[in-house]
Amino acid sequence: xxxxxxxxxxxxxxxxxxxxxxxxxxxxxxxxxxxxxxxxxxxxxxxxxxxxxxxxxxxxxxxxxxxxxxxxxxxxxxxxxxxxxxxxxxxxxxxxxxxxxxxxxxxxxxxxxxxxxxxxxxxxxxxxxxxxxxxxxxxxxxxxxxxxxxxxxxxxxxxxxxxxxx
Numbered sequence: 001x002x003x004x005x006x007x008x009x010x011x012x013x014x015x016x017x018x019x020x021x022x023x024x025x026x027x028x029x030x031x032x033x034x035x036x037x038x039x040x041x042x043x044x045x046x047x048x049x050x051x052x053x054x055x056x057x058x059x060x061x062x063x064x065x066x067x068x069x070x071x072x073x074x075x076x077x078x079x080x081x082x083x084x085x086x087x088x089x090x091x092x093x094x095x096x097x098x099x100x101x102x103x104x105x106x107x108x109x110x111x112x113x114x115x116x117x118x119x120x121x122x123x124x125x126x127x128x129x130x131x132x133x134x135x136x137x138x139x140x141x142x143x144x145x146x147x148x149x150x151x152x153x154x155x156x157x158x159x160x161x162x163x164x165x166x
Contacts, residue, residue, distance in 0.1 A: 012040055047140040
């Protein structure tokens with residue numbers, strides 16, 4: 001009777017195997033069986049920033065955050081993720097020109113989007129996907145990206161060709 005738990009190793013692998021062995025308590029019989037090879041993949045548990053229904057502003061800086069369950073690759077490097085955004089049904093669009101991958105480690109991961117693209121849309125989502133395992137991904141809730149509106153005090157424009165009635 002099997003009575004223990006098993007946790008997969010914390011190392012990303014394409015050729016994991018389990019060996020089951022039983023030693024007979026009443027005789028010399030030993031049974032061993034190996035499982036077929038299986039994959040141990042990293043997991044994106046949740047994209048936590050941007051929060052759903054939040055408002056971010058064009059040409060400012062914000063942090064994209066996700067939580068991952070992962071270990072290193074066989075070569076000891078960290079798994080790489082790709083970060084993209086969608087505007088409604090349009091996309092994906094790369095989060096930054098020239099940035100095609102970012103390290104993803106066990107636990108909390110941050111990427112600073114600086115500056116935020118000029119997307120001006122009310123239905124934006126961020127998707128974080130593993131480069132080698134594109135089906136392993138997660139998306140943020142829907143949020144908005146809006147332009148920054150700056151109102152100049154018209155009193156300061158006196159003498160610059162503006163008649164502000166002062």
